Structures are given as structure tokens and as C-alpha cells.
Amino acid sequence: MANILSLRLLNYFHLHSRKTKLKQQYLANRPSTNGYKQQDAGFSLIELIVVLLLVGILAAIAAPGWAAFVNRQRINKFNDAVFAALQEAQREAKNKKLSYSVSFRKNSTTQEVAIFPTKKSDGSNLPLAEISTWKPLGTDVGVSSDKFLLGTNLNSTTENTADSTVSYSLNASAKITFDYMGTLPNASLGTSGLQIVAAVPSSANPTSPSSVKRCVIVKTLLGSMVTAKDNNCS
Known part of the structure; x- marks a missing residue:
């Protein structure tokens, strides 16, 4: 009984496979309505040119938006690095019970940061x-x-004192100093706080900032910090 059932199953699968092959052969050789075989169907040169033109137009439209998105992502990370440097200086001051400073400068085309004890051992x-x-x-x-x-x-001459405008001519005297408690007791914060501002360069003038900005602001004498962007950065 089992042998008979197995034989019938084999016959069934054999017939089904043969029908499938015949159907595939028929479809492959069946003429299309315009007189060509189905396997000969494809795109014309004009159709390919039109598609390529459309792809080029869409890419040209999307490219500026993508570049702006990438710049925003990068400047957010860059601002995070500024924030981390300020926090590290404040943390070192508290942990070591010493006055610590964080300073920024431009070295050729590279922006640099240093975190260091404000005073020497003497x-x-x-x-x-x-x-x-x-x-x-x-x-x-x-x-x-x-x-x-x-x-x-x-x-540049008075420590922890805010000017009314932001200067992008960095030198090593641009620093913020925290005392041994991580505060800025004698700071003059003005109306906008002590600001470190990162900006995407203007497309018209690479030495001038565009409207895309991120900043870290030391807001209070206790050393509290916040981040802001664009128009909220001086």
C-alpha cells in the first residue's frame, strides 16, 4: 500500500513539473500584441534618457537639503564637544579643589581646546x-x-567677562575659569552669558558665520550651562 502511494505521488509531481515547464515555454515563445516576442521587450533609448534626466533633476533638488542636514548633524556634534570640554574643566576644579580653566584657540585651520590648572604649584x-x-x-x-x-x-583682557558681541578671531586668551567649587564668583555675565559659538561658514564668505549656529552658554555665577542655536547665539 505504501509503495503504491509513493508511486502515485511521484507520478503527480512528475506531471506537475512537466506542466510547469510547458507553461513557461509557451509564455516565453508567445508573441506580444505588437508582434515581438516577450523576451525582446525592453526600454527604448529615449525612455532611458528621460529617466536619467528625471533622476538628475531630483538629485539636484535634493542635494542642497541633504548638505544642510549633514552640516546640522556635524555642528551639533561639534557643539557637544565644546560642552563636554567646559564640563570637564568644571569637574576637574571640583574634584581637585583647584582653579581650572578651559581655553580655545585657532591653530591654522584647526580649532583647539586645552583644559589645565589655572595656577602653577607656586x-x-x-x-x-x-x-x-x-x-x-x-x-x-x-x-x-x-x-x-x-x-x-x-x-580678551578681563577674565570671565562677556563682551556684547562674538568674535571669531580666536586666541588662547579666550578662556573660562572655574574656581575650586566649580563656580565663577567674580564673573561679569552681561545679558547673554559667557558664550562659545560654533557656526557653519557663510557660502559667500568662508571667514564669516552663516545663520546656522550652535553655542554653549555659561548662564550663572554657579557655573550652570545651557546650549542654544541660531538666533539665540549672539
């Missing part, structure tokens, strides 16, 4: 020339700093 201020902890800003988050402008509203 109690004198650490000269800018002796700062040895400079490193490129943004490498920790995979962003190249030469893609952006970095500026501050820090007064």
Missing part, C-alpha cells in the same frame, strides 16, 4: 605659552573642526 598664574594640553576640538566625536568657525564673546 601659586602664580600659568602663562599661556606653558599650556601643554592643547588638542584638536571635535576629534573625540568624529568631527573635523576645520569645517566650522568658532567664536566667543569673552573679553
Whole structure:
């Protein structure tokens, strides 16, 4: 009985397979309505040209939006690196019970940051020339700093004092100093706080900032910080 059932199943599958092959052969050789075989159907040269033109037009429309999106993602990461540097300086000041500073400068096309004890072991201020902890800003988050402008509203002569405008001519004197408690007791924050601003360069003038900005703002004498963007950055 089992042998008979197996034989019938084999016959069934054999017939089904043969029918499938015959059907495929028929479809392959069946003429189409315009007189050509189905396997000869395809796209004409004009159709291909039209498709390529449409793809090119869509790419041209989408490219600026994609570039703006990429710039926003990168500048967000770059601003995160600025925020992390300020937090690290404040944390070191609290942990080591020492005055700590964070300084920013432009080295050729690269923006750099240094976090260091404000004073030497003998109690004198650490000269800018002796700062040895400079490193490129943004490498920790995979962003190249030469893609952006970095500026501050820090007064170059009076520590922890805010000017009314942001300057993008960075030098090592642009620094924020936290005391041993992580605060800024003698700071002059003005109306906008102490700001470190990152900006996408203007397409018309690469040395000037565009409207796309991100910033970290030290808002209070206790050293609290917030981030802001675009028009909220001076």
C-alpha cells in the first residue's frame, strides 16, 4: 500500500513539473500584441534618457537639503564637544579643589581646546605659552573642526567677562575659569552669558558665520550651562 502511494505521488509531481515547464515555454515563445516576442521587450533609448534626466533633476533638488542636514548633524556634534570640554574643566576644579580653566584657540585651520590648572604649584598664574594640553576640538566625536568657525564673546583682557558681541578671531586668551567649587564668583555675565559659538561658514564668505549656529552658554555665577542655536547665539 505504501509503495503504491509513493508511486502515485511521484507520478503527480512528475506531471506537475512537466506542466510547469510547458507553461513557461509557451509564455516565453508567445508573441506580444505588437508582434515581438516577450523576451525582446525592453526600454527604448529615449525612455532611458528621460529617466536619467528625471533622476538628475531630483538629485539636484535634493542635494542642497541633504548638505544642510549633514552640516546640522556635524555642528551639533561639534557643539557637544565644546560642552563636554567646559564640563570637564568644571569637574576637574571640583574634584581637585583647584582653579581650572578651559581655553580655545585657532591653530591654522584647526580649532583647539586645552583644559589645565589655572595656577602653577607656586601659586602664580600659568602663562599661556606653558599650556601643554592643547588638542584638536571635535576629534573625540568624529568631527573635523576645520569645517566650522568658532567664536566667543569673552573679553580678551578681563577674565570671565562677556563682551556684547562674538568674535571669531580666536586666541588662547579666550578662556573660562572655574574656581575650586566649580563656580565663577567674580564673573561679569552681561545679558547673554559667557558664550562659545560654533557656526557653519557663510557660502559667500568662508571667514564669516552663516545663520546656522550652535553655542554653549555659561548662564550663572554657579557655573550652570545651557546650549542654544541660531538666533539665540549672539
